Amino acid sequence: MILRNALLFLSRQAWLQRPLARSRVTRRLVARFIAGETLREALAVADKLYTEGILSTLDHLGEHVTSLAEAEASCEHSLDALKNLRNRATLSIKLTQFGLDISAEECLRLTSILADAARAADSQIEIDMESSAHTQATLDVVRHLHACYGNVRAVLQAYLYRTEADLESLCRAGIPVRLCKGAYHEPPEVAFPAKRAVDAHYRKLGAILLERGVRPAFATHDEEIIRDLTVRIGERGLTPSSVEFQMLYGIRRDLQRDLVRRGFPVRLYVPYGSAWYPYFMRRLAERPANLLFLLRALFQH
Numbered sequence: 001m002i003l004r005n006a007l008l009f010l011s012r013q014a015w016l017q018r019p020l021a022r023s024r025v026t027r028r029l030v031a032r033f034i035a036g037e038t039l040r041e042a043l044a045v046a047d048k049l050y051t052e053g054i055l056s057t058l059d060h061l062g063e064h065v066t067s068l069a070e071a072e073a074s075c076e077h078s079l080d081a082l083k084n085l086r087n088r089a090t091l092s093i094k095l096t097q098f099g100l101d102i103s104a105e106e107c108l109r110l111t112s113i114l115a116d117a118a119r120a121a122d123s124q125i126e127i128d129m130e131s132s133a134h135t136q137a138t139l140d141v142v143r144h145l146h147a148c149y150g151n152v153r154a155v156l157q158a159y160l161y162r163t164e165a166d167l168e169s170l171c172r173a174g175i176p177v178r179l180c181k182g183a184y185h186e187p188p189e190v191a192f193p194a195k196r197a198v199d200a201h202y203r204k205l206g207a208i209l210l211e212r213g214v215r216p217a218f219a220t221h222d223e224e225i226i227r228d229l230t231v232r233i234g235e236r237g238l239t240p241s242s243v244e245f246q247m248l249y250g251i252r253r254d255l256q257r258d259l260v261r262r263g264f265p266v267r268l269y270v271p272y273g274s275a276w277y278p279y280f281m282r283r284l285a286e287r288p289a290n291l292l293f294l295l296r297a298l299f300q301h
């Protein structure tokens with residue numbers, strides 16, 4: 001837990017990207033989780049996954065822009081991506097990349113442009129959930145975009161105490177939800193500190209999402225939870241295609257393939273771009289074995 005929190009703290013020190021990028025070993029590990037630096041590379045990955053029966057959701061890395069000009073640039077880039085997604089991918093966005101911390105109004109304007117373009121392209125926008133400081137503002141934008149365009153999916157994090165109420169409310173509003181465990185460093189006042197409690201909450205919320213959700217999406221690599229969900233889907237007489245399992249690019253390829261083989265839609269979160277540092281550090285924090293691998297390799301070279 002201490003190591004995890006230390007890594008999550010380091011994930012906010014973006015200046016560390018440059019020294020890390022100099023190492024060949026880091027670059028190799030980064031390549032496991034990141035599809036490349038350009039949209040072209042990400043689309044090539046999405047194409048390849050599609051031939052394997054796997055859908056994608058593309059994420060142009062970068063969060064917390066510090067000017068509205070940067071937010072505009074994110075919007076331009078995403079519009080370009082939307083034109084090229086076709087039916088093999090959706091777009092995942094983080095609202096701080098569109099200026100949420102600077103102006104909620106401007107963020108809503110830019111994301112409305114995106115949702116409109118996604119509708120024209122017959123695609124969907126998935127709105128990632130960031131730290132708890134952004135939860136309410138993010139859900140407010142999601143609700144607005146859903147009411148105007150009807151093509152957004154919200155993300156909820158099982159580690160937050162508030163999530164059950166949010167999930168019930170989004171289900172009532174007919175807003176599709178991607179359920180994940182949560183990847184940020186949160187205080188015990190807002191989130192379950194123990195992993196076991198987060199897992200139990202995920203199971204409880206997963207059952208609610210399955211029962212009342214619209215096109216439920218389960219974002220996890222937790223084999224036991226996935227097994228229990230697939231059993232529950234069978235017991236409820238639902239077809240595999242009524243849900244979606246989502247995983248991160250580069251993690252548990254065995255599980256991805258197994259679900260595809262059994263007829264479940266699988267969508268991979270495919271991140272790309274040069275600002276990979278915070279995303280990469282969150283992946284290390286999730287699994288200390290990744291960090292040990294990195295340290296061992298660094299000392300061997």
Ligand SMILES: Cc1cc2nc3c(=O)[nH]c(=O)nc-3n(C[C@H](O)[C@H](O)[C@H](O)COP(=O)(O)OP(=O)(O)OC[C@H]3O[C@@H](n4cnc5c(N)ncnc54)[C@H](O)[C@@H]3O)c2cc1C
Pocket residue numbers: 127128129130155157180181182183184219220221222223246247248251252268269282283284286287290
């Ligand atoms: C599609 C998708 C979208 C997501 N969107 C968000 C979001 O918007 N906001 C947010 O806060 N979080 C998001 N997450 C991250 C999520 O919250 C978790 O941090 C992450 O998925 C790990 O949790 P887990 O459910 O896989 O369970 P865990 O219990 O952490 O892991 C279960 C198993 O998965 C494997 N595994 C998990 N992580 C790794 C890793 N980094 N490297 C190697 N193996 C690993 C291991 O085998 C592990 O035993 C998303 C995750 C996915 C899959």
